[in-house]
Amino acid sequence: MAVTSRPLGAARPWSAPKRGAARGDTTRLRVLWLLAIALMLAGSVWGRLFYWQVVEHTSLSERAAAYHLAQITLPAVRGEIHDRDGNPLAINTTVYDVTVAPRVIAAGDRARVADGLSGVLDLPRQQVMDTLRSGKEFAYVSRRQPQSVADRLHAMALPGIGLDPRPQRVYQPGGSSDVTLASSLLGFVDDGGRGQYGVEQRYNPRLAGRSGSLTTYRDSLGREIRLGNQRRENAVDGADLTLTIDSDVQYAAEQALADGVRGAHAQSGSVIVMDSKTGAIVAWADYPAYDANHFGAADQGRLKDGMVADIYEPGSVMKVVTLAGALDQGKILPTTTIVDPGYVDVGGVRLRDWDERSHGTVTMTNVLESSLNVGAVRAEQMEGQDAFLHYLDAFGIGRGSGIDVSGETVSKLRTSWRPSELATAAFGQGVAVNVVQMAAAVNVIANQGRWVQPHVVARVGATPAPPPASRQVVSAQTAQTMTRMMESVVQHGSGYLARVQGFELNEAGKTGTSQMIENRQYSPDHVWASYVGFLPADNPRFTMLVVVRQPDNGSSDHNEGYYVSAPIWKRIAEQIIQDWRITPTAPAA
Amino acid sequence: MVTTRIQTSRRQLRTGREAHGARRRLTEWPLVATVTSGAAAERLGLATFGRVYAAAVALVAIVIAYLLVGAQTTQTSYELDRLHDQNAQLVAEQDDLRAQDARMHTQAGVAQAASAAGLQHSNALKYVGYQPLALDLGAPIGPARPEDTPLWQRALAAIVGGTARDAQAAGR
Numbered sequence: 140m141a142v143t144s145r146p147l148g149a150a151r152p153w154s155a156p157k158r159g160a161a162r163g164d165t166t167r168l169r170v171l172w173l174l175a176i177a178l179m180l181a182g183s184v185w186g187r188l189f190y191w192q193v194v195e196h197t198s199l200s201e202r203a204a205a206y207h208l209a210q211i212t213l214p215a216v217r218g219e220i221h222d223r224d225g226n227p228l229a230i231n232t233t234v235y236d237v238t239v240a241p242r243v244i245a246a247g248d249r250a251r252v253a254d255g256l257s258g259v260l261d262l263p264r265q266q267v268m269d270t271l272r273s274g275k276e277f278a279y280v281s282r283r284q285p286q287s288v289a290d291r292l293h294a295m296a297l298p299g300i301g302l303d304p305r306p307q308r309v310y311q312p313g314g315s316s317d318v319t320l321a322s323s324l325l326g327f328v329d330d331g332g333r334g335q336y337g338v339e340q341r342y343n344p345r346l347a348g349r350s351g352s353l354t355t356y357r358d359s360l361g362r363e364i365r366l367g368n369q370r371r372e373n374a375v376d377g378a379d380l381t382l383t384i385d386s387d388v389q390y391a392a393e394q395a396l397a398d399g400v401r402g403a404h405a406q407s408g409s410v411i412v413m414d415s416k417t418g419a420i421v422a423w424a425d426y427p428a429y430d431a432n433h434f435g436a437a438d439q440g441r442l443k444d445g446m447v448a449d450i451y452e453p454g455s456v457m458k459v460v461t462l463a464g465a466l467d468q469g470k471i472l473p474t475t476t477i478v479d480p481g482y483v484d485v486g487g488v489r490l491r492d493w494d495e496r497s498h499g500t501v502t503m504t505n506v507l508e509s510s511l512n513v514g515a516v517r518a519e520q521m522e523g524q525d526a527f528l529h530y531l532d533a534f535g536i537g538r539g540s541g542i543d544v545s546g547e548t549v550s551k552l553r554t555s556w557r558p559s560e561l562a563t564a565a566f567g568q569g570v571a572v573n574v575v576q577m578a579a580a581v582n583v584i585a586n587q588g589r590w591v592q593p594h595v596v597a598r599v600g601a602t603p604a605p606p607p608a609s610r611q612v613v614s615a616q617t618a619q620t621m622t623r624m625m626e627s628v629v630q631h632g633s634g635y636l637a638r639v640q641g642f643e644l645n646e647a648g649k650t651g652t653s654q655m656i657e658n659r660q661y662s663p664d665h666v667w668a669s670y671v672g673f674l675p676a677d678n679p680r681f682t683m684l685v686v687v688r689q690p691d692n693g694s695s696d697h698n699e700g701y702y703v704s705a706p707i708w709k710r711i712a713e714q715i716i717q718d719w720r721i722t723p724t725a726p727a728a
Numbered sequence: 729m730v731t732t733r734i735q736t737s738r739r740q741l742r743t744g745r746e747a748h749g750a751r752r753r754l755t756e757w758p759l760v761a762t763v764t765s766g767a768a769a770e771r772l773g774l775a776t777f778g779r780v781y782a783a784a785v786a787l788v789a790i791v792i793a794y795l796l797v798g799a800q801t802t803q804t805s806y807e808l809d810r811l812h813d814q815n816a817q818l819v820a821e822q823d824d825l826r827a828q829d830a831r832m833h834t835q836a837g838v839a840q841a842a843s844a845a846g847l848q849h850s851n852a853l854k855y856v857g858y859q860p861l862a863l864d865l866g867a868p869i870g871p872a873r874p875e876d877t878p879l880w881q882r883a884l885a886a887i888v889g890g891t892a893r894d895a896q897a898a899g900r
Binding site: 227 | 801802805806808809816819820821823824826827830831833834835836837840
């Protein structure tokens with residue numbers, strides 16, 4: 140059976156008939172128009188998308204990140220400061236800034252919130268009410284409130300109140316009611332967490348540590364959402380500092396100094412106590428000082444540490460340096476005699492003894508006992524200029540003590556000297572030192588002729604501080620001889636008010652009184668009164684220097700070092716003897 | 729001309745190939761196969777869109793699971809946040825107590841407490857000057873021991889001088 144077939148298209152009635160060329164072009168044109176319009180619409184959409192997705196990508200990403208992502212600073216915990224026995228001197232606590240969101244608090248709650256805040260924070264109610272009515276989103280009500288206040292506010296559960304924790308440095312109470320312990324030595328930490336003055340400033344990089352950061356998501360209420368993709372850099376806490384300070388001695392020194400300065404109607408005073416053998420600072424007291432817990436309210440002039448920041452002319456304490464140099468050079472002996480008419484003319488200038496009287500023939504020991512300027516000048520002249528200047532430098536006069544406290548001021552020695560200037564320098568006028576320099580210089584005698592660098596930091600974290608620098612200045616024999624002469628000052632001379640019972644025969648010291656420079660001239664009335672000594676003389680445990688600025692006891696005699704500073708020295712020494720269990724030894728036969 | 733028989737065989741042939749291919753594909757997707765294998769499913773057109781539906785369902789399930797996990801994580805992070813705040817508060821309280829304790833043990837704190845209790849400083853400590861001791865450190869302490877030395881040794885000691893024990897020791 141054959142299968143036939145024919146083309147289907149021609150027979151289909153619904154197949155499109157042939158159209159003319161003009162009609163076909165119109166249709167094509169319409170299609171093209173539609174296509175163009177569609178392309179334009181699509182192009183505008185795609186273009187806009189391109190604009191938002193590509194052109195504005197960076198800024199939009201940043202805005203989104205700013206909204207959702209938060210970079211939280213992870214604060215490092217500041218290292219604490221302890222004394223030699225581990226007692227805290229500076230520790231950290233938390234205080235709270237009290238904040239309020241006035242917009243969140245309903246009008247009906249304002250009175251209750253104002254009552255609560257004003258009662259707890261001791262603020263005027265109207266002031267709090269004004270803040271609540273301000274319509275602000277955020278406002279501080281009070282700053283740096285202690286934990287007890289925060290606890291009370293927390294318990295009240297007031298609406299719209301926030302407690303923003305902040306670290307706070309806390310210092311221990313000092314020797315008088317309005318100061319903290321060793322405030323001038325320690326300095327303080329400001330509101331920005333930076334150490335200011337003293338040890339806090341000097342060791343700020345080690346104490347502060349390094350803050351970390353955390354980048355994380357936050358919800359609309361600012362709460363952290365841990366959805367991964369966190370970038371965290373942990374904080375490195377600061378290292379603890381262990382100082383060489385003895386808190387008990389420090390407290391006793393502050394008390395004695397405050398009483399002494401107030402009793403002498405003086406302007407200010409300083410006490411430094413150092414371990415004779417190591418140069419470690421045991422006590423470091425200034426009066427007046429300040430309350431480091433409320434440094435913002437302190438007199439700005441008290442913030443700097445007068446112990447290292449101020450320089451003074453040491454006066455007769457310098458005779459220890461002068462005579463030690465001459466002894467070491469072999470130019471004098473303790474028994475060397477001179478004739479002291481009460482004055483000496485040097486370079487056309489007449490220099491007088493403190494009492495302006497003739498003393499006849501005196502030994503060098505007498506010169507030290509009675510603090511005779513003429514004798515000191517003679518010793519300097521016998522020693523010679525070069526040797527004298529060499530010993531000044533070797534004892535640390537004119538160069539920094541190198542102590543690890545910020546803000547040390549050093550007066551360099553002049554390069555050219557007139558004979559009269561050398562002569563006055565022999566008894567401590569015309570040269571300027573800071574208290575630390577002078578204490579370290581006299582400590583050379585206590586430490587068998589060896590200068591040792593004073594220092595206050597014993598350990599940083601677990602790492603012991605490097606051993607202090609030291610140098611031999613005079614021979615041990617010279618130091619021993621000088622010690623005998625200084626013992627004589629206590630036993631027979633101007634140091635009698637510093638005698639400590641039980642140690643009268645085993646105590647070395649020297650008084651000093653120097654005129655202050657006012658308006659480029661030496662003041663006839665205003666003086667620095669000082670006393671330096673060490674104890675026990677045959678095996679020194681500590682060296683202490685007391686300097687009182689501008690005492691005003693009514694007479695010049697009662698403004699001198701022996702009268703003003705020696706009793707302060709004695710009182711502190713008695714406390715150290717008790718604390719350190721120093722026992723008197725039998726005198727040498 | 730195409731006869732009915734030829735058309736039938738062609739239909740059978742086509743249906744057989746399609747059914748075989750569908751079966752082969754359905755065996756690769758057993759879940760889909762159960763949905764699409766029936767005649768009803770074929771009528772509903774699920775055979776064509778079954779995979780899309782299944783993929784969509786799976787996708788929705790994954791999204792829901794992700795959201796559930798995310799919500800749980802968020803809730804946990806809130807809890808962690810709360811615990812973190814609580815820990816910080818406890819640490820702050822601990823620091824505060826430590827500061828109070830340190831303050832109480834300073835010399836100033838002790839002096840203040842003593843003053844509040846009405847205590848006063850006693851007289852200043854006095855030192856005495858060095859002098860030889862008035863005590864005989866060589867003297868025996870306590871009651872004398874009973875004399876048990878033989879009489880002859882005591883007599884000998886009386887003659888030669890010294891104590892009986894000295895003599896005894898010398899004898900050795």
